[in-house]
Amino acid sequence: MKGPDVTWYLGVAAFMFATGALGVLLRRSPLIVLLSLELMLNGANLALIAFSRLHGGGAGQIFALSVMAVAASEVVVGLGLIVAMARRNLTLDVDKLTWLRG
Amino acid sequence: MSSLVLAASAGNVLTWVVWFGAALACVASGIAVVSFSNPFYSALALIGNLASLAVLYLLLSAEFVAAAQVLVYAGAVMVMFLFVIAYLGGRADAPWAGGPSLHRFAAVGAAVAILVEVLVVLGLKAGGELSHPARISGDFGSPAEIGRLFLTDHLLAFEITSVVLLIAAVGGVVLGSHARRLQAEEAGLE
Amino acid sequence: MLASAIHTPHVDWFAMSPALTLLGASAVCLMAAVLLPVATRRWFTAWVTAGAFVGAFVAAALLYDRSPHPQEVIAGAIVRDRFGALAALIICGAGLASVGVSWRMRLRAHTAEYYALLAAAAGGMVFLVTATNLITVFLALEWFSICLYILCAIDVDLEGSLEAGLKYLVVGGFGSAFLLFGSALVYGSTGKVGFADIARATAAQGLKHDSLLVAGLAMILAGLGFKASAAPFHMWTPDVYEGAPTPVTGFMAAATKTTALVLTLRLLTTAFPQEKQLWTIALAVFAVASLAIGNLAALVQRNVKRMLAYSSISHAGFMLIPIAAGNALGGRALLYYLIPYSAMSVAAFAVVAARERELGQAVTFENIAGLGWERPFLGAALWACMLGFAGLPLTGGFVGKFYAFSAAYDRGWVWLVIVGAVATAVSLYYYFGLVRALYMRAPSAVSLAPSGGQPPRELALQTAVLGCLAVVVASFFAVEPLIKLARMAASSLVF
Amino acid sequence: MTEITTSWICLFSPLVAVIVIALGGNRFSRRAAGVIATGSVALSFAAAVVAFATMLTRAPGNRSHLSTAWTWLSAGNLHFGLSVLVDPLSVFMMLVVSGVGGLIVLYSIGYMHGDDEERRYFAYMAMFVFSMLLLVQGGNLILLLSGWGLVGLSSYLLIGFWHERPAAIAAAKKAFVMNAIGDATFALALFLLIAKTGTLDYGLAFSKAHGLSQTVLILIALGLLGGAVAKSAQLPLHTWLPDAMEGPTPVSALIHAATMVTAGVYLIARTAPIFQLASVVQDTAAALGAVTLVMAGLIALVQTDIKRVIAYSTMSQIGYMFLGVGLGAYASGMFHLLTHAFFKALLFLAAGVVIHALAGEQDIRKMGGLRGLMPKTYAVFLVGALSLAGIPPFSGFFSKDPIIAATLERGGAFGYVMFVLAIGGTFLTGLYTFRLVFRVFHGDRDRFVDETFDTHHGEGPLVMLLPVGVLAIGATLAGWLQVPGGWHGVSSWLQPVAAPILETTNTQEAIASIVSVVLGLAGAGIAWWIYIARRRPAPAAVPAFERKFWFDELYDALFHRPAVTTAKVLYALVEGPLVGGSMAGIAEAVRGLGTGTGRLQTGLVRTYALALAASLAVLAVVFLAVR
Structure with a gap:
């Protein structure tokens, strides 16, 4: 294999995953929270592809492709929710969603 | 002279350079996604991120996944994202407004902890088997190979994926359906 | 030429029949949403869904009968065994009761979609409990989770419904991402995605202490703990x-928990037998934390649904105890306990739903007062459920707790039994508090009572509640056959 | 039909009635509820009779069957489920419980007529009969315990039936607490037995009991005795019984005379093998019975409430039964149980007729001269009284004397002390019984009677008089089942289950009969002398008797006050300053924790995600560290 070791790819993957997690933990706009979730899933995808290359098996790639579909589905539902909330004039700020608490 | 260097290390340096560029783009766009205050820019940053990821996939010989990444993900999914953001209008929220708080401190702490943990795990393994990737044949990661796997070893995964997408479509319809339609139907129900 | 080279795996349709029945019903409902006039949609889709649950139940029962020896089917993606079949039976039962509870739900135009999603969610769960590789796990998990995100938010008029949906989606997506990353690490460590392959590779390559594997396990545990609400x-x-709309809550409390716990047990025992030392302790800690937090927080709740939610957290703790015990008795105890637990959950939320519809507002300890006198059957049903949750005799909850504790005792964890016993004692306070409230007529309740005659009799809901009650009580009396079922099912796993 | 089938019918018939009445609610008239309850108990009785008749056709060795309907749990040697034991002892008790019980439920239709909550009453009554049948028929120790507990619960509900009377509630609570003490020791004993023998079946447990150490056996037997003493109101757990008279009179008759209180006697007979292995405890049972019978007799002398007199006499008579089974004369004890069920139920129901006629008045000082107004009642009451006092040819004579004879057979200092106490008891019995008869039915009519007695009303409706009449016949004739020196109906019937450990001789029987009859007559004579002939003024009440030997005061001083004082002291010294208010402090602290946990639940979705991520981070570190 030319270029860097699989370890390097995994480092990038971990970084993306952690960045995405940070986004979910920090951001208040549900849209950006969704984007951050995508970032996390893509971090995991990179790890899967890298491991797939490491082991020379196709399972990781299959897994990654499935994750893409799932991620797309989550986005659709998430965006649907956000649009529905916007229609109801709810503030698009996850910190304002505190009707349910205690 | 330069052709000699190139010839000596074959494509290796080039691969490193490409990797470095893509990785840097990945990291930078990832940071950008979570730090832009306007969701529109965040989404654009994510598209960049996905594109640079596709490059990394190519370097890992996952050609089909790379193509799918660009076509499906960066192409279709993100376009949908951009549409919604455009529809809702740019509602910015500044990630760091209001100065440091306990929650932010803890959030950064947790994210860093997870990152460090994974890096430590990788460090513990580095130089070991992680440096010895398997030999792969030419059609590894090719559409034909992926297609074969989806029809044999992972037949079920393929089918479930389609179910998940269908459900998501239903969800989009249910949640996004317009209030006027609801009223019309309700009138029919009475 | 290429086609001749591809040998598609043999598809065991029978093994998938419960899930496929539900999916088929879901598809029919979706078509009904488009083709049928509004007026007929509700009864048509409800009946189709109910029929599908019955059909899936029968299919699962047949599957249980015909699968004495576990057998991986469809290229190792799922397994056909009694363990999965019994879990599928529980899920289908809970789903059937939920259809009854949903019958009079106010759904505006989305009735058909609601039932389609309910059936689809159950289908995903039924799939998940048979999953034997990490890809199937992740996909099936997302399959039913996405259904539930939508179901939570489907009652757009309900205050908090959208909020619940979005919160669930965000945190759920976060949890799944961890599960996914953990799966990736496990795959990276062993090169396998099949449970049994992972265990074999771990043993063959001496990966027991592999850092990737262990970190991956931790992340998977977090993801599963999330789904089990531990x-x-x-x-x-x-x-x-x-x-969430109350019928959905009831379904989630019963079926999601069943699915998550059953999957946890299967995944940990088949894929990570080498790591038993780690996960048993971790699960014991989760159990203690769930018991403590669930019970303490439930003590101060005034909203009945919220109290039941905390009670479900504490029950996640109770049911993690047998898994943490990591022995065959524990597997048996878990499967047994899930039967009455699911029935109690659906029935309790059903009563709350009925009261909610009557009052047109959230049910609290104050406005549930007098339910025992006004609606004797529902009052008695809730009463019985509380007894069951508290683990008192004449309900299956008693036997379930007894078995769960004996599994921990067998493992030598007397401390866990003591924690469980103390938690039970604390829980009596709020369960009996609710029973007391049921028979206490507060002035507020009288003023809130619906004006203008009786509310419509909810035959479907009452039938569902009656069925659940029958299960709760029968599981106490018919311990022996049920334990036998659970024992044969748990023997599909190797402890 | 076999005796097994009929036993199942016998057991479940009242339960079906409970369910029907409870579910039917207002759909049944009040009377219908009574009819359903009576019918179900009558069906039980019929089934018991058939079972008995079927058994008679079998050889004595082949009369014991265990029938299991379904196994609830089986783990190793431990099989436990719903099973009934059909053997001579259980059939004997089935006959008594369903027979006498049926008559009392029938009587209740008249007695409770017009009460607001008749349905609830009949549901409870049927529930009680079911519990009692479960107790006597249960095929294993846990079922026995379940029946035991259910009987306590039904009795609690029935005593407190008139829940608007504070005294009834207090009495119900007292009965419940006293019984709970017994239930606790009983349950502990059973668990010890199960733990040591690893089985729940009577036969197996008893045969394995032979291998146990003496200490364990004594502990088990003591626990069982504790349960028996509490349920049968023997010293020192007897104080609940007289107070329990706050319930409706048929309840007093059913529970506190004919059936429930004899459960202790049944228990000792049933677990005879254990008691025989722990003979110290068996002697204790006999001694407790003997002391109780004298003491209760003394207290009965001064009571002024008609039902309380009968209640104390119940304690006293059960003392005889305890004495009998304690000495190992099981058949004699059970025989006395049978005859007592008849004559005591008779006395209670007859007293109920009197109370009914006098608008609920129970004070005998306000009665007198009722003989002329209520001749039928007087006649049956007299039958009951003669039977109770052990005057031949009434049944009490035949059943009491073998017990007294058994004390002679036992011999030694212990035996003779028991003998003296037992014959002392017969004297007291004659005295208090006839004091009651003379005060209520003879003498001058009290002004109160003239004011309240309703001449049109007569002696009560037929549904009340009929059961009383049947009981009177039973009280007269039941004694002839077993005649000393003649035939041994009861002994030979019970022989396969509870073989007596001592055989009395005819001489002893004769001595016992003569002495007891003479003393009984002497007691009656003295009563006549005091209350009718008025040769002497009625003696002033002895304070000790009046205050019931200060048992209530003793318990108050021993348990209640110290508990209250300790609590006060603890509160003042420890909890006040330290915790800030006893349990309230703990409860407050727990609630505080709960509120704190709730406060964590901020509603902020980011917090939830943070909790997840942080927990995961910690979990991963721990895993990596300990892997």
Whole structure:
């Protein structure tokens, strides 16, 4: 294999995953929270592809492709929710969603 | 002279350079996604991120996944994202407004902890088997190979994926359906 | 030429029949949403869904009968065994009762979609409990989770419904991402995605102490703990349970928990037998945390749905105890306990739903007062459920707790039994508090009572509640056959 | 039909009635509820009779069957489920419980007529009969315990039936607490037995009991005795019984005379093998019975409430039964149980007729001269009284004397002390019984009677008089089942289950009969002398008797006050300053924790995600560290 070791790819993957997690933990706009979730899933995808290359098996790639579909589905539902909330004039700020608490 | 260097290390340096560029783009766009205050820019940053990821996939010989990444993900999914953001209008929220708080401190702490943990795990393994990737044949990661796997070893995964997408479509319809339609139907129900 | 080279795996349709029945019903409902006039949609889709649950139940029962020896089918993606079949039976039962509870739900135009999603969610769960590789796990998990995100938010008029949906989606997506990353690490460590392959590779390559594998296991545990709403991954539960439409809450409490716990047991025992030392302790800690947090927080709740949500967290703790015990008795105890637990959950939320429809507002300890006198059957049903949750005799909850504790005792964890016993004692306070409230007629309740005659008799809901009650009580009396079922099912796993 | 089938019918018939009455609610008239309850108990009785008749056709060795309907749990040697034991002892008790019980439920239709909550009453009554049948028929120790507990619960509900009377509630609570003490020791004993023998079946447990150490056996037997003493109101757990008279009179008759209180006697007979292995405890049972019978007799002398007199006499008579089974004369004890069920139920129901006629008045000082107004009642009451006092040819004579004879057979200092106490008891019995008869039915009519007695009303409706009449016949004739020196109906019937450990001789029987009859007559004579002939003024009440030997005061001083004082002291010294208010402090602290946990639940979705991520981070570190 030319270029860097699989370890390097995994480092990038971990970084993306952690960045995405940070986004979910920090951001208040549900849209950006969704984007951050995508970032996390893509971090995991990179790890899967890298491991797939490491082991020379196709399972990781299959897994990654499935994750893409799932991620797309989550986005659709998430965006649907956000649009529905916007229609109801709810503030698009996850910190304002505190009707349910205690 | 330069052709000699190139010839000596074959494509290796080039691969490193490409990797470095893509990785840097990945990291930078990832940071950008979570730090832009306007969701529109965040989404654009994510598209960049996905594109640079596709490059990394190519370097890992996952050609089909790379193509799918660009076509499906960066192409279709993100376009949908951009549409919604455009529809809702740019509602910015500044990630760091209001100065440091306990929650932010803890959030950064947790994210860093997870990152460090994974890096430590990788460090513990580095130089070991992680440096010895398997030999792969030419059609590894090719559409034909992926297609074969989806029809044999992972037949079920393929089918479930389609179910998940269908459900998501239903969800989009249910949640996004317009209030006027609801009223019309309700009138029919009475 | 290429086609001739591809040998598609043999598809065991029978093994998938419960899930496929539900999916088929879901598809029919979706078509009904488009083709049928509004007026007929509700009864048509409800009946189709109910029929599908019955059909899936029968299919699962047949599957249970015909699968004495576990057998991986469809290229090792799922397994056909009694363990999965019994879990599928529980899920289908809970689903059937939920259809009854949903019958009079106010759904505006989305009735058909609602039932389609309910059936689809159950289908995903039924799939998940048979999953034997990490890809199937992740996909099936997302399959039913996405259904539930939508179901939580489907009652757009309900205050908090959208909020619940979004919260669930965000935290759920976060949890799944961890599960996914953990799966990736496990795959990276062993090169396998099949459970049994992972265990074999771990043993063959001496990966027992491999850092990737262990870190991956930790992340998978977090993801599973999230779905089972076990502390400290539980925090979404009260908000989502309270915000979601009550029939959906009941279904989630019963079926999601069943699925998550059954999957946890299967995944940990088949894929990570080498790591038993780690996960048993971790699960014991989760159990203690869930018991503590669930019971303490439930003590101060005034909203009945929220109290039940915390009670479900504490029950996640109770049911993690047998898994943490990591022995065959524990597997048996878990499968047994899930039967009455599911029935109690659906029935309790059903009564809350009925009261909610009557009052047109959230049910609290104050306005549930007098239910025992006004609606004797529902009052008695809730009463019985509380007894069951508290683990008192004449309900299956008693036997379930007894078995769970004996599994921990067998493992030598007397301390866990003591914690469980103390938690039970604390829980009596709020369960009996609710029973007391049922028979206490507060002035507020009288003023809130519906004006203008009786509310419509909810025959479907009452039938569902009656069925659940029958299960709760029968599981106490018919311990021996049920334990036998659970024992044969648990023997599909190797402890 | 076999005796097994009929036993199942016998057991479940009242339960079906409970369910029907409870579910039917207002759909049944009040009377219908009574009819359903009576019918179900009558069906039980019929089934018991058939079972008995079927058994008679079998050889004595082949009369014991265990029938299991379904196994609830089986783990190793431990099989436990719903099973009934059909053997001579259980059939004997089935006959008594369903027979006498049926008559009393029938009587209740008249007695409770017009009460607001008749349905609830009949549901409770049927529930009680079911519990009692479960107790006597249960095929294993846990079922026995369940029946035991259910009987306590039904009795609690029935005593407190008139829940608007504070005294009834207090009495119900007292009965419940006293019984709970017994239930606790009983349950502990059973668990010890199960733990040591690893089985729940009577036969197996008893045969394995032979291998146990003496200490364990004594502990088990003591626990069982504790349960028996509490349920049968023997010293020192007897104080609940007289107070329990706050319930409706048929309840007093059913529970506190004919059936429930004899459960202790049944228990000792049933677990005879254990008691025989722990003979110290068996002697204790006999001694407790003997002391109780004298003491209760003394207290009965001064009571002024008609039902309380009968209640104390019940204690006293059960003392005889305890004495009998304690000495190992099981058949004699059970025989006395049978005859007592007849004559005591008779006395209670007859007293109920009197109370009914006098608008609920129970004070005998306000009665007198009722003989002329209520001749039928007087006649049956007299039958009951003669039977109770052990005057031949009434049944009490035949059943009491073998017990007294058994004390002679036992011999030694212990035996003779028991003998003296037992014959002392017969004297007291004659005295208090006839004091009651003379005060209520003879003498001058009290002004109160003239004011309240309703001449049109007569002696009560037929549904009340009929059961009383049947009981009177039973009280007269039941004694002839077993005649000393003649035939041994009861002994030979019970022989396969509870073989007596001592055989009395005819001489002893004769001595016992003569002495007891003479003393009984002497007691009656003295009563006549005091209350009718008025040769002497009625003696002033002895304070000790009046205050019931200060048992209530003793318990108050021993348990209640110290508990209250300790609590006060603890509160003042420890909890006040330290915790800030006893349990309230703990409860407050727990609630505080709960509120704190709730406060963590901020509603902020980011917090939830943070909790998840942080927990995961910690979990991963721990895993990596300990892997």
